[in-house]
Amino acid sequence: MVEEGISFVSKLKLDSRYKEIDSNSVEEGIQIGNIKIETDKIVLLGKPNTRKFLPQEFRLITTYNTKKEKYSYVLTNIFDLPAEEIIKIYKRRWDIEVFFRFLKQELNFKHLGSTSTNGIKVMMYSTLIVSMLIMIYKKLNNVGFKTAVRRIAFELNDLIMAMVVKQCGGDPALFFR
Incomplete structure (x- = not known):
């Protein structure tokens, strides 16, 4: 070295x-x-x-x-x-x-889903982006890490459900009453 x-x-x-x-x-x-x-x-x-x-x-x-x-x-x-x-x-x-x-420990980046250099880079960048989004959410909402992760999961779930409802011709506003 x-x-x-x-x-x-x-x-x-x-x-x-x-x-x-x-x-x-x-x-x-x-x-x-x-x-x-x-x-x-x-x-x-x-x-x-x-x-x-x-x-x-x-x-x-x-x-x-x-x-x-x-x-x-x-x-x-x-x-x-x-x-x-x-x-x-x-x-x-x-x-x-x-x-x-x-x-x-927190983002479960223990096991690599790919053995290629590109696959590892994609996983690493994705994990880093997620970690930064969690930290930003945590800071903006003045909550702890686990609370931020849980809230992001709920909000993403709601967003995905609204997109599915809209794609199927429904009204997302009726879904979230």
Whole structure:
């Protein structure tokens, strides 16, 4: 991944082995939400099951979560952004993880109905459009997620029934008395 020029931001286990090469200065009191930046180092990571280190340099940012009272490491190969931006990127990454969990759990995007690239894209776009419509409905009507889904289902059902009644030559206004 690193050799291909792909940038990444990830967590690293606290017990991971590394060798510090250099350190970047960290401004005192920088905090993003409940995350405080403690250190910003340039490191070599230890190879698994050996005393050797990987040849690539990485950036290791130590953070402290003031709410959970826990330290954590954020590892990246992005050297040209401030530490605060790296932490914001990691937090956005986590938001994306939560969104995908939402898609899988709430919108049942667990099983792909197609194996072709185009079929998967159609399913993904459809699911994303539905999720955005639900979120917009939720916001406009000031209701919870499950209520929004239920109301949309009822309203779509009524709309479809009105279209069927009209197509059959009936008066939809009589149907919804």
